[in-house]
Amino acid sequence: MTTLIKNGTIITATDMYKADLLVKNGVITEIGSEISKIASEIIDAADKWVLPGAVDVHTHMDAQCDGMTTVDDFETGTTAAAAGGTTTILDYAEQAPGTSLTQTLEEWKTKAESHSVVDYGFHLALSEINEEILSQIPGAVEAGVTSFHLRLDGYGSRYIRDGDLVEFLQRTTKAGALACIHAENGEVIDLFLRRLAAEGKTSVKYLPVARPPEVEAQAFARAISLAEMAKTPLYLTNLSSAHAIEKVKAARDRGLPIFAETCSHYLAMSSDRYEDSEGIKYYCTPPLRPSWHIDVLWKAITSEDIHVVGSDHMAFNYAGQKNLGKDNFTQAPRGFPGIQERLSILCTAGVQSGKINANKLVDLTSTSPAKLFGLFPRKGTLAVGSDADMVIFDPKADVTLSKSLSLSRSDYTPYEGMRTHGAVWLVIQRGKVITREGKVIGKPGQGEFLSREKFSTP
Ligand SMILES: [Zn+2]
Incomplete structure (x- = not known):
């Protein structure tokens, strides 16, 4: 052929x-x-x-979040990917507490094979850090999974301790993989959520109050500082704010191997959306930010302080899922679809508006993710x-x-x-x-x- x-x-x-x-x-x-x-x-x-076919290294197909299952499985999610020009995805294989990395990987392979329209690989998203899990990392790397993810915002692995985080960074790096972190301070978010609930402030317009940019920036600083102590590279996912960029920029200016990913929605929508009557449709974490952050994000792309734009595709229905959080956003699952729109949105908001050139569009959506995640030059x-x-x-x-x-x-x-x-x-x-x-x-x-x-x- x-x-x-x-x-x-x-x-x-x-x-x-x-x-x-x-x-x-x-x-x-x-x-x-x-x-x-x-x-x-x-x-x-x-x-x-x-x-080059777009590479989306941030997707959640057939996944559970906040007690609900995403509406897109590998079949529909990757059909949307194909329509939007994405030919490779790296999906988050979520390790449930007590489940081995091998079992998790097998489970995700079963979800994907004979269903995925596009090529796929996985990050292993850990829900706990203990010796048993850490000792399984080299085996997963041999099986072709060369990135591991942790959340610091209290979902899954609750309140990761500094020592455990250093252990995670070093063991991952030693095995030849890239450590990836979603950085927001979960303890402070929980405190803010409790206070807001006590005052009856539970509609989604209070989401930015529960998860302000300072909460993100502090966790970025913490993760970067621990990676510096551990002497390891680090990839930070879901960067949404100017405050977090400051931390990445300062680290990179000192020559540290810190890499940052933002998502298409942080470049295309602002927190005004939470004022809409159906604002819960835009519930994601970190939240969308006031529009001035968007300009800072584009500048950070130009100065090479942001390297990748993912979609964080995590699709739910409004009816029966997102709208359960109409009065209390914590009752809704976070996330929304975006894999199909990523390339055209970034082309419009970035290239056509003169913020970046078309080479940079390719770099953000294909080349850099392929290089960082062990796919280059086969992909990207x-x-x-x-x-x-x-x-x-x-x-x-x-x-x-x-x-x-x-x-x-x-x-x-x-x-x-x-x-x-x-x-x-x-x-x-x-x-x-x-x-x-x-x-x-x-x-x-x-x-x-x-x-x-x-x-x-x-
Ligand atoms: Zn995600």
């Missing part, structure tokens, strides 16, 4: 040029001007961008020998986002009514077309498990 993509503008994290690409047996075999070989399929990409770029995962993107298409276009099983999209300039036209996964003009033709089970390389500082 040979595919020739002609006349497109190839965009990687570093280059932009017009060329043709030849794909054989799922791999890019030639890039050059006016390739005239015989191919079983010829795709004309004139006036379009040819980008367009080069001879790389998997032929690509997005043919129409930078001129205007789309108004709406539930009717969304392939997530969720009954709403948080991006309803948002206009995007630029849209996914065609998506190729290992040489096969999986999305054509918005229609996903890739089949469940077509995605492959990705055994990842050990971490090395990019």
